[in-house]
Amino acid sequence: MEEKLKKIQQDFLNKTKDTKTLAQLDELFIALFGKNGQLDELSKQFKDVPKDELKKVGPLFNQIKQQLEISINEKRGTIRKQIYQSLQNEKFEIPSERTGRKEKKGHLHPVTQFEEDIVKLFEKLGFVQTDAPQIDTDYNNFEVLNIPENHPARDLWDTFYIDTTNYKLQTNKLLLRTHTSNAQIRILKNNKPPIRVMTLGRCFRYENADARHEHTFEQFEIVYVDKDVSMTHLQYLSEYFFKSILGKGIQARLRPKYYPFVEPGVGVDASCAFCKGKGCKVCAGTGWLELAGAGMIHPGVLTRGGIDPDQYSGIAWGVGIERMTMLKYGIEDLRSLKSGDLKFLGRF
Structure with missing residues (x-):
């Protein structure tokens, strides 16, 4: 069980690192924390784990779960910052012929x-x-x-x-x-x-x-x-x-x-x-x-x-x-x- 937890941890840390968009990150979050997600499915197996092993696996599960959640949130902040900076640097013009409207210029009352x-x-x-x-x-x-x-x-x-x-x-x-x-x-x-x-x-x-x-x-x-x-x-x-x-x-x-x-x-x-x-x-x-x-x-x-x-x-x-x-x-x-x-x- 401990090996499964560490494998899930490493797997999702790598996927989080490689994620480029917020949509991909949302999918990753659902796959991990959502209903029937990997952590949810894994927790259902705790009933079959011996009590002595469960005393060790339980805290490790919570620790890994918290670490993965922090990692995803940090990645979400990084992606949002990149999007904001990209919008700040982006310059574009909408030609009047594309909008179908003539340009209107202001004038004095x-x-x-x-x-x-x-x-x-x-x-x-x-x-x-x-x-x-x-x-x-x-x-x-x-x-x-x-x-x-x-x-x-x-x-x-x-x-x-x-x-x-x-x-x-x-x-x-x-x-x-x-x-x-x-x-x-x-x-x-x-x-x-x-x-x-x-x-x-x-x-x-x-x-x-x-x-x-x-x-x-x-x-x-x-x-x-x-x-x-x-x-x-x-x-x-x-x-x-x-x-x-x-x-x-x-x-x-x-x-x-x-x-x-x-x-x-x-x-x-x-x-x-x-x-x-x-x-x-x-x-x-x-x-x-x-x-x-x-x-x-x-x-x-x-x-x-x-x-x-x-x-x-x-x-x-x-x-x-x-x-x-x-x-x-x-x-x-x-x-x-x-x-x-x-x-x-x-x-x-």
């Missing part, structure tokens, strides 16, 4: 494309780009811009306020900015006239989503401060923008509009590119789309920014990037831009 275009457009006029935080204080977003406590824009239905109850902060009025105008006070304080600065980024308002509105949207804004800046400059920049982006066929108009941080303020409209001014669901039947808000920077805002309003004047001009993107690419529903529909976005 239409909103991102438009943002790059508008930045390049104003860089030609000497404007430099800056950023402002999307989470800001109530002061920077509202108070410094002449928006009093009871102004509709301060209402909780319009603004996302942040609950700071459990945080030790210098201010308990934090919010998601409602416009890029929160950059104005920083621009005025950090620059000396003449100032030509532009900023863009994400803004947030509590609004119902429809063809023209979203709770999260992108804005672009410029601040231009110098001596003798007037509404003539504002009109020129508006026409320069619309004609450069949308083409000469788009009409623009200025109409009086109230913004607390500019005086006077204007709404800058463009003729609807979808209905050519006849009226449709995109323009709500008016034939016009309000795309920009602008005006002469309020003397109080200039003063808070450290600029003497008696020596300098300035204009603030902001536009909704998604709406401009809709006009440029002929997109009828604002929500399509953030749908994640790659088939739709791949058209641009």
